[in-house]
Amino acid sequence: MRPRASLLIALLAVAGASPVPSASAQVRDPSPVLLRRAARENWLLRLSLRDRQVAGRIRTVNDSVVFLARGEAALDSVRLIERGRRRGDGGRIGALVGAAAVAWLGIEAAGYCEGSCPHATVRGAVGGAVVGALVGFGLGELVAPGRIEWRRIWP
Numbered sequence: 001m002r003p004r005a006s007l008l009i010a011l012l013a014v015a016g017a018s019p020v021p022s023a024s025a026q027v028r029d030p031s032p033v034l035l036r037r038a039a040r041e042n043w044l045l046r047l048s049l050r051d052r053q054v055a056g057r058i059r060t061v062n063d064s065v066v067f068l069a070r071g072e073a074a075l076d077s078v079r080l081i082e083r084g085r086r087r088g089d090g091g092r093i094g095a096l097v098g099a100a101a102v103a104w105l106g107i108e109a110a111g112y113c114e115g116s117c118p119h120a121t122v123r124g125a126v127g128g129a130v131v132g133a134l135v136g137f138g139l140g141e142l143v144a145p146g147r148i149e150w151r152r153i154w155p
Contacts, residue, residue, distance in 0.1 A: 030078050030154050035061040038083070046150060047073050048080035055084070081154040088146015091137045098136020103129035 038045055039058035045068070046055040056069035066073050106128025110120040 030081055032061055032063055035066050044084040046082045047078050049073055049077045082150040083153045084148040084150050086146045087149045090140040090144030094136035094140020095133040098132035099129040102132025
């Protein structure tokens with residue numbers, strides 16, 4: 001056997017025999033820096049612990065415990081952190097429909113102007129669109145608020 005081949009075989013044998021830490025041993029406690037950022041930016045979080053899940057917004061964080069609006073968790077028992085974001089189109093659809101409907105009513109109302117009414121149609125359309133969009137957005141969010149989509153942020 002050539003010397004290089006025997007060296008390669010020896011290195012592979014040593015590498016294969018060396019202990020590799022398991023994935024659970026490599027995961028550390030979640031960083032309080034990440035949790036403080038989540039508290040500062042008012043994130044909706046779901047913490048998966050060893051025996052249960054806790055969800056809510058963070059009230060306070062210290063080096064060993066995180067206090068949520070609906071519970072608390074020791075950082076060494078946290079196994080997974082997910083961030084929740086609301087996804088849905090109810091407000092957008094309501095704003096578009098409301099803006100179109102009330103802008104049309106504004107244009108119709110401008111037609112009843114007697115006397116000198118410069119730009120009455122434009123004012124009626126724009127004013128109606130703004131009011132309709134605001135009311136439509138609010139109603140759309142009430143009727144179809146969307147769902148919470150969870151994304152893993154740690155580990």
